Amino acid sequence: MEAEPHVKKIHGSGGTATQELIEEIFSRELDNEYLAEMEDATAVPGNGRLALTTDSFVVTPLLFPGGDIGRLSVAGTVNDLLCRGSVPKYLTAGFILEEGVPFSVLKTVVSSMAACAREAGVLIVAGDTKVVEGKGGMYINTAGVGFLPEGRELGAKRLRAGDVFLISGNLGDHHAAILSQRLSVENEIKSDAAPLTEMVSRLFDEGIDVRCMRDITRGGLSTILSELAAASKRTILLREADLPVSEAVRSFAGLLGLDPLTMGNEGKAVFFVPEEQGEKALAVIRSSAYGKDAVLAGSVGEEDEGRAYLLTGIGGMRRLSPLQGEGLPRIC
Amino acid sequence: MMDVNKARQRVMSYDGPPLTLMEVCGSHTAAIRKNGIPSLLPPTIRLVHGPGCPVCVTVSEAIDRLIALSCKSGTAVVTFGDLMHVPGSSLSLSEAGGRVEMVYSPMDVLPLAEKEPDTDFVFAAVGFETTAPVYALLVKELFEGRVRNVKLLCALKTMPPVIERLLSEGGKLDGFLAPGHVSVVTGEDYFLPLARKYALPFVISGFAGEEILAALSVLIEKQGKPVVVNAYPRVVRPEGNPNARALIEEVFEAGPAVWRGLGEIGGSGLYLREKYRYLDAGSFGITEDHKKNPLCICHRILTGKAEPLDCPLFGTACTPLTPQGSCMVSEEGGCHACYGS
Numbered sequence: 058m059e060a061e062p063h064v065k066k067i068h069g070s071g072g073t074a075t076q077e078l079i080e081e082i083f084s085r086e087l088d089n090e091y092l093a094e095m096e097d098a099t100a101v102p103g104n105g106r107l108a109l110t111t112d113s114f115v116v117t118p119l120l121f122p123g124g125d126i127g128r129l130s131v132a133g134t135v136n137d138l139l140c141r142g143s144v145p146k147y148l149t150a151g152f153i154l155e156e157g158v159p160f161s162v163l164k165t166v167v168s169s170m171a172a173c174a175r176e177a178g179v180l181i182v183a184g185d186t187k188v189v190e191g192k193g194g195m196y197i198n199t200a201g202v203g204f205l206p207e208g209r210e211l212g213a214k215r216l217r218a219g220d221v222f223l224i225s226g227n228l229g230d231h232h233a234a235i236l237s238q239r240l241s242v243e244n245e246i247k248s249d250a251a252p253l254t255e256m257v258s259r260l261f262d263e264g265i266d267v268r269c270m271r272d273i274t275r276g277g278l279s280t281i282l283s284e285l286a287a288a289s290k291r292t293i294l295l296r297e298a299d300l301p302v303s304e305a306v307r308s309f310a311g312l313l314g315l316d317p318l319t320m321g322n323e324g325k326a327v328f329f330v331p332e333e334q335g336e337k338a339l340a341v342i343r344s345s346a347y348g349k350d351a352v353l354a355g356s357v358g359e360e361d362e363g364r365a366y367l368l369t370g371i372g373g374m375r376r377l378s379p380l381q382g383e384g385l386p387r388i389c
Numbered sequence: 390m391m392d393v394n395k396a397r398q399r400v401m402s403y404d405g406p407p408l409t410l411m412e413v414c415g416s417h418t419a420a421i422r423k424n425g426i427p428s429l430l431p432p433t434i435r436l437v438h439g440p441g442c443p444v445c446v447t448v449s450e451a452i453d454r455l456i457a458l459s460c461k462s463g464t465a466v467v468t469f470g471d472l473m474h475v476p477g478s479s480l481s482l483s484e485a486g487g488r489v490e491m492v493y494s495p496m497d498v499l500p501l502a503e504k505e506p507d508t509d510f511v512f513a514a515v516g517f518e519t520t521a522p523v524y525a526l527l528v529k530e531l532f533e534g535r536v537r538n539v540k541l542l543c544a545l546k547t548m549p550p551v552i553e554r555l556l557s558e559g560g561k562l563d564g565f566l567a568p569g570h571v572s573v574v575t576g577e578d579y580f581l582p583l584a585r586k587y588a589l590p591f592v593i594s595g596f597a598g599e600e601i602l603a604a605l606s607v608l609i610e611k612q613g614k615p616v617v618v619n620a621y622p623r624v625v626r627p628e629g630n631p632n633a634r635a636l637i638e639e640v641f642e643a644g645p646a647v648w649r650g651l652g653e654i655g656g657s658g659l660y661l662r663e664k665y666r667y668l669d670a671g672s673f674g675i676t677e678d679h680k681k682n683p684l685c686i687c688h689r690i691l692t693g694k695a696e697p698l699d700c701p702l703f704g705t706a707c708t709p710l711t712p713q714g715s716c717m718v719s720e721e722g723g724c725h726a727c728y729g730s
Contacts, residue, residue, distance in 0.1 A: 240493065313493070314720065316423070371393055371598035373425025381709035381728065 064158040069188025082164055083184060086171040091147075091182040099182045101147055103204060108143035110134055111200040119162060119195055121238050123230070123247030126197055127166035129323055131173035131181075134201040135252040136272040136326065142211035143203025145254060148174065149183040151198040155191025166195065177252035206261075213288035215268040220357040221335040222293075223328045225256065225342050226350040228278060229306045229320035237309065246305050249347070251324030256345035260328065265338045269329040277319040280379040281327060282355075282365035292358035293365040295377065299354045318367075319380040329357065393599040399606040401429055409435045409561055410608055411693050413548065414568035415442025415721025416596055422726040424598030426605075434609075437693035438716075438723035440551050441568055443515045444471045445691060445715040445722045446648045450677035451515075451544045452477030458511050458542070458670065459487025466490070467498045468513040471719040474712060476681035481712075495520070495527045502539045511670040514541045519570040521545050521659055522633035525640035528665050540670035543660055546646055549583060550657035555692055556587045562693065564608045566601070567591040569621045574637075576629025577619045585615040595621040640665055647676055649715055650688020680714070682706065687714035690723045697727035704728065 067074040084092070091099045114130040124132075131148065138145040150170065154163070174181050179201070230249040237244055253272070260267055271281045278295070286293040302310075302317045310317050324347055330338045335353050342348040365377040412418055418438050421427065430436065440446050452475055459466040465488040473483040473491065482489050490501060495512060502510045514524050524545065531539055548571055556562065567580050572593045580591040590611035594604030604620040611618060619625055637659070646658025653676065661669050680687075684702050689695035697703050697716070707713040709725055716722035 314419075367425065369423070369425040369598060371424055371426075371602055372397055372429065373598070374428040375422060375425035378728070381725075 062160045063193070064154045064156060064160070064163065064188055066156055066188055066190070069154070069186065075186065078186065082160070082167050083186070086164070086167040087174075087181050087184070089180050089182065091180060092184070101182055103146065103202070105207070106205040108138050108141040108203040108205055109200070110137040111198065112137060113196060113198040115196050116235065117194070118238050120165060121248055122234050124250035124323075125166050125169050126195060127168070127170035128173045129250045130197040130199045131170050131177060131179070132250050132252040132323060133274070134199040135177040135179060135254060136324075138201045138203035139253055139257045140211070140270045140272055140326070141203065141205070142209040142267070142270075143205045144258070145177060145179045145201055145203040147182045147202045148179050149200045150181050151185045152187070153196040154186060154188050155194040156188060157191065157193035158195050159193070163195070173252060177254045211267060211269055213269055213285045216285070216289040216291055216329055216357050217268070217331070218291070218357060218359045219332045220268060220329050221332050221353055222355050222357070223330070223335070223338055223342060224273070224278065224301060224352055224354045225253070225326050225328070225348050227301045227303045227306065228273065228322060228325065229302060229310060229317040231323040232320035233306045233309050236313070242309070244305055244309060246303075246309060249322050249324040251347045253324065253326055253347065256342055256348050259341050259345055260338060263337065263341050265330055265334050265341065267328055267330055271327050273322045273325045273327060275321045276380045277317070277321055278327065279316070279318040279365075279377045283377050283379045286365040287363045289357070290360050290363040292361055292363075293355065294358060294368060295355040295365065296368050297370045299352050301350045301352050318377070332356070393602060396599065396602040396606040397429060399609065400434070400602060401431060403431050403434055403609050405433065405609075405612070407433045407435070408563045408609070408612070409437060409693070410564050410566065410605070411437050411439045411562050412566040413439035413441040413552065414566070414570065415445065415719065416570065417566055417568070417594065417601065418442065418723055418726050419720045420596045420598065420601060424601065426598065426601060429602070437696070438690060438726075439565075439693060440555075440648060440651065440691045441517065441548065442716070442719055442721040443517060443520070443546070444475050444719045445687070446546065446651075447472070447475060447515050447544050447715065448647050448649050448675060448677065449476065449478045449679040449681070450647075450675045451542070452482065453677075454671055454675065455511070455513050455542060456480060456482055456485040456487060459489050460485060463507065464488070464509045464511060466511050466513055467492055467501065469493070469515070472513055472515060474718045475715050476712060478677070478679040479681065495523050496530075498527070498539050499530065499536055502536045506538055508538060510539045512539060512541045513544070515544045517546055517548060517568075517571055518574045518637070521641060522574060522636045525636040528640045528661065528668060529636075531668055532665060540668050541661070541672070542670040543658070543672040544646070544675070545641070545659035546648070546657055547643070547659065549580065550654045551648060551651065552580070552583055554651060554654050556583065556589075560693060562589065563612060564590045564592070566604055566608065567593045567617065569593055569595050569625060572619070572621070572625045572629065574630050574633045577617055577625065577627045579629070581617050584617050588613060588615045590614050591617045593617065593619045593621045593625055595624060647678055648691075649678055650691050652678070682713040685714035687716045687724070690716050697724040700724070
């Protein structure tokens with residue numbers, strides 16, 4: 058039986074085989090006028106203040122329920138640009154392919170990047186591919202550029218006493234989906250990898266004064282709120298009773314002794330807004346794509362030691378802390 | 390079950406003589422922290438951690454023996470995640486660089502061993518009455534089944550002897566939150582002899598915040614009474630699980646075991662019976678309890694004599710990423726639970 062067509066060393070040579078790979082897979086999926094120029098660097102229109110970010114994606118497995126490394130690599134960088142208040146515009150994509158990646162997998166990944174970029178309203182305008190020895194793995198780096206509208210400033214230093222915050226949906230989905238795959242646990246949990254462009258642009262369009270926004274990725278909500286409390290030197294209070302966690306993730310996490318508060322998502326964010334805009338922001342997020350499970354989950358207090366606390370379901374209080382170590386499963 | 394508001398009210402408004410209550414089980418330690426229960430306790434109630442976190446009480450020599458096995462060519466040690474980071478006399482399993490496979494259940498070793506028939510797999514069997522039946526199942530499977538390349542290093546322990554040790558040494562304790570998972574196996578009466586001998590209440594508790602609050606309020610109510618109360622009846626049956634106990638009895642026998650910081654306690658360990666002893670990878674004669682860092686006070690924390698903040702290393706040299714003692718390793722350890730809260 059002939060092996061499935063896959064990436065070989067020669068595809069990284071820079072010669073005709075590389076050209077074929079680009080034409081067959083990358084250009085076909087990611088075509089746009091800037092990429093089509095095929096110059097050493099891409100020239101794009103734009104002026105004013107820019108937001109820049111870069112992120113590398115190393116997830117295993119490459120394809121997982123709810124997404125793949127391609128969707129992740131676009132959504133992740135787009136969401137980072139959004140968190141700064143910018144309007145995401147251009148992305149670059151660098152691929153490091155291990156020998157043996159099946160063309161079918163590469164096509165799926167690139168096609169999913171293209172779909173995610175279209176959804177997020179960004180163009181992938183430059184790219185690079187390298188091939189290394191290995192066992193069919195794939196790593197993607199994406200860098201992104203966003204345009205910052207005049208006067209828009211988001212960040213921890215804008216938090217004020219009385220501000221409220223919203224969580225855009227269920228916690229822990231991506232983390233639980235990947236871990237389930239790695240442990241061969243069968244369940245219905247899907248990754249939530251998604252670009253939040255529509256949600257964020259609607260919030261601004263509706264006149265919500267978003268003070269600060271963070272996407273809830275590695276380290277989870279607990280890590281983010283601890284960091285924001287420290288950076289703003291304010292108390293942040295999260296209400297456990299309002300936390301959105303799906304039943305499937307709750308029981309999966311319970312089984313492994315993981316805490317959804319320190320589990321990562323790839324398509325969820327926390328938004329801080331003035332108290333009087335809380336309900337309106339909630340309505341906007343809930344009617345956006347990926348926002349139907351959004352909740353108002355807590356508030357910001359006065360300036361003090363800069364700590365985040367959880368008001369627990371039984372009325373207790375405990376300090377939230379950043380994720381320690383790797384979040385190992387408990388043993389009994 | 391008792392209404393959570395009523396239980397909280399009763400606990401918060403306690404104004405009797407000062408009480409020191411011990412939660413024995415590591416899962417309780419973690420759940421107490423997670424639910425913010427310390428913030429609800431009046432100053433007169435002190436909750437102290439007990440010796441019920443299995444990785445916390447495992448001594449350095451057990452770790453050292455596992456490290457030696459993991460570094461032997463053709464041998465792999467199989468363990469739960471937490472144990473990998475427990476300090477031996479100088480290194481932990483994860484630092485030593487031998488072959489260590491992490492699993493989620495003792496039975497997971499079987500497919501590993503089947504796939505590599507030429508490798509000897511040694512399961513690091515730590516745990517209490519809760520996990521012992523699963524190890525017993527594994528042993529029976531190894532005895533009867535096809536897999537021939539798995540052995541166990543047993544550091545299994547039982548609860549009553551160590552609690553007796555704490556009480557007989559004159560520890561000032563006014564009652565126990567008794568472990569829920571252990572009681573699922575042993576049933577309600579397991580701690581009754583101790584309750585009677587020391588005239589103390591034991592309340593079997595579940596692990597949800599409201600269950601722990603309810604159990605604490607019963608502990609307050611039963612002060613000075615030699616009783617065991619099952620406050621976790623939805624899971625713990627009065628008679629426990631006789632099948633699981635029969636499995637333990639069939640496969641294991643009691644023997645002396647050394648606990649971290651507590652020394653040897655007669656009858657507190659579980660070892661393979663004669664019939665199955667060929668599966669033992671060197672569990673006997675473990676005595677050494679060496680501290681990686683001489684300033685570590687894990688031994689005092691595990692016995693309720695000190696609290697994490699009393700330790701000079703806490704939060705400085707000793708953090709969850711750089712544990713100097715076992716209590717900082719697992720989420721169930723007292724120091725780990727206290728860190729950052």
